[in-house]
Amino acid sequence: MHSSTERALWLARYVLPHEPALRAWLHRKNAPGLEVDDIVQETYARLSMISKVESIRDPKTYMFQVAHSIIVSSIRRSRIVPILAVARLEALETPADEPDLETQVDDHQELERLAEAISRLPGKIRDVFILRRVHDVPQREVARRLHLSENTVEKHMSKGFALMGALFRRGGNAPSRASSKPHPDPQHSRDHDDGNGH
Amino acid sequence: MMTAMDIDSIAADWAARIDRGTLAADEDRALMQWIESDSRHRGAFMRMRAIALHSERARALGPAFDPDRFTAGEYQSPLRSRGRRWRGAWNGRAKVLAVAAAACAAVLVALPLIDGTRHYDTRQGEFKVVSLADGTVMTLNTASNVEVDYTDTRRRIRLLEGEVLFDVVKDRTRPFIVAAGGASVRAIGTTFAVRRLKDKPLHVIVREGAVEVQQNSLLAPVRVTANMQAELPIQSGVDVEPQAVEPDEVNRKLAWQDGRIAFEAETLAGAAEAFGRYSQTAIVIDDPAVAGRQITGLFSANDPISFARAAAKTLGLNAEVRxxxxxLTQ
Structure with a gap:
């Protein structure tokens, strides 16, 4: 899995920060019969299978194009939609490599988000995570300092990753309104705007 | 059946295992086996690896990092929203500065505002999805041409030609305005499409939320809400009267966002005109009796020949390419 590390780094740098935006868009798009989670997972899978990513100038737009083509091809396969003649849908799958207004993720903002995400981790998971990630302490040493088995340390790290993944997932359900609730209900955080910009 | 959450939790276990150190040969085999056992596993695994690697950036927070400063007060998930909304909702600039100071001095340099005009277009038969800096997504239909001009006080789109669907992310401090000729459509967080074709009234359709359309700066804006459409007459002096549209019809009218055209009891003449926007290959119907026949269905927008053949088959006509x-003939 050596080459996959390089790709995972690329995903971490250029794709993951835009996942909340992608999810927000997918939720608003509301493609019938398609789960946002599945589209996102498939998007990651396709981005990890592309042979070369160096030539992608605007990964965010590319990511959106990939998600879009997943929806289009799944609609094509769908038996529910009364398609009489959908022949050349492949023609749609032209991921445009358009430069975005937002070319770089704001590093500062990224770090702020990460800091808060870590701070929100519960109890021991947070302690382990901070030692491993902020202080870069090896797993064995973390185990010794916190009087835990190495296995437990690893379990905590796994839980930490999963919780962060869930944070990114929740990110997509609320494209707008600020809420003070710690765990917003996706159903209620969906925004219906009054349509006026004042 | 395993949910995405279950898969994520196993993917996280693998990411944590790799985080500990290099995998042993048998572990590596087990991982490959797991990845290949379900088409969803690869994406979940790569995503978790990305999260694991992303979190390594936390080292930049430095040894003085104090997590308790983040948990006091009202909580706004950092990943739930973006940009200024988040900064605004997260109470207190002090926390922001605390991180900034802990991170490094360089971040204290003011970040330049995102500014400038950018241009997007599609050729005939082409579709394009463009994500903008604020999370708003534009889907450009065939032969469309727009200019995007964002500043820190407003988001302005000029629709020069064609049709664009906007999935707008709400931002109270920056109104979202689509200008087409002298007319404008204003929204904050909503989904709507604007169509500007030569010699036709400007057409606005709203799927979600609401917009305000204004024929020109002298006239009062008119509100168009979800499942409504409005046409802005070419000559001024005619009032804009929004009409209700069935949700199904809204979906049909926006089928182009997935590269399709949907017809509900549409005449062949009307269908031929609709296809004319997407392709150089014209659908020609000389016989008025044929032109008046009706068709229902969902078609690939940039394939008029397949459409004509399907219509011919359904209605017992002949389709001939020359x-x-x-x-299309009897």
């Missing part, structure tokens, strides 16, 4: 056009 001289760069497809002819």
């Amino acid at each position: 001289a760069g056009a497809v002819h």
Whole structure:
């Protein structure tokens, strides 16, 4: 899995920060019969299978194009939609490599988000995570300092990753309104705007 | 059946295992086996690896990092929203500065505002999805041409030609305005499409939320809400009267966002005109009796020939391709 590390780094740098935006868009798009989670997972899978990513100038737009083509091809396969003649849908799958207004993720903002995400981790998971990630302490040493088995340390790290993944997932359900609730209900955080910009 | 959450939790276990150190040969085999056992596993695994690697950036927070400063007060998930909304909702600039100071001095340099005009277009038969800096997504239909001009006080789109669907992310401090000729459509967080074709009234359709359309700066804006459409007459002095549209019809009218055209009891003449926007290959119908026949269905927008053949088959007509056009006859 050596080459996959390089790709995972690329995903971490250029794709993951835009996942909340992608999810927000997918939720608003509301493609019938398609789960946002599945589209996102498939998007990651396709981005990890592309042979070369160096030539992608605007990964965010590319990511959106990939998600879009997943929806289009799944609609094509769908038996529910009364398609009489959908022949050349492949023609749609032209991921445009358009430069975005937002070319770089704001590093500062990224770090702020990460800091808060870590701070929100519960109890021991947070302690382990901070030692491993902020202080870069090896797993064995973390185990010794916190009087835990190495296995437990690893379990905590796994839980930490999963919780962060869930944070990114929740990110997509609320494209707008600020809420003070710690765990917003996706159903209620969906925004219906009054349509006026004042 | 395993949910995405279950898969994520196993993917996280693998990411944590790799985080500990290099995998042993048998572990590596087990991982490959797991990845290949379900088409969803690869994406979940790569995503978790990305999260694991992303979190390594936390080292930049430095040894003085104090997590308790983040948990006091009202909580706004950092990943739930973006940009200024988040900064605004997260109470207190002090926390922001605390991180900034802990991170490094360089971040204290003011970040330049995102500014400038950018241009997007599609050729005939082409579709394009563009994500903008604020999370708003534009889907450009065939032969469309727009200019995007964002500043820190407003988001302005100029629709020069064609049709664009906007999935707008709400931002109270920056109104979202689509200008087309002298007319404008204003929204904050909503989904709507604006169509500007030569010699036709400007057409606005709203799927979600609401917009305000204004024929020109002298006239009062008119509100168009979800499942409504409005046409802005070419000559001024005629009032804009929004009409209700069935949700199904809204979906049909926006089928182009997935590269399709949907017809509900549409005449072949009307269908031929609709396809004319997407392709150089014209659908020619000389016989008025044929032109008046009706068709219902969902078609690939940039394939008029397949459409004509399907219509011919359904209605018992003939479709013949000659001289760069497809002819429908009895």
